Amino acid sequence: MSTTTTAAELTTWLTDRVAFYLEIPAEQIAPDVKLVEYGLESVYALALCGDVEDEFGIEVEPTLAWDYPTVEALVGLLRERLATAATTA
Structure with missing residues (x-):
């Protein structure tokens, strides 16, 4: 993926990544x-x-998942x- 994701x-x-680790369907x-x-x-x-x-x-x-505890919060951080x-760059 790129910076324009x-x-x-x-x-x-x-x-998809979280579902992989939890071994449940992404849906x-x-x-x-x-x-x-x-x-x-x-x-x-x-x-x-x-x-x-x-x-x-x-x-x-390393505290990423605790500081940004939802997929939604993680997306916000990654976009920033x-x-x-x-x-x-």
Whole structure:
């Protein structure tokens, strides 16, 4: 994905990653429900940080899933970070 990735694309990507770790269908994940309510464990939250860094080439804090506890909140953060990366590149 690139710095011009849309919110919908980010939502789909994040939902798919979370669904992979939780071993549930992506359709069962609502963007406004806290990931801990689905049972996302800390080891998977850290793996998600690595996925974000690898996919988008930006650094994120290891507390990402706690600081931004929903897919919706994560999308907001990623859009901000990607916009910043685009303007400083």
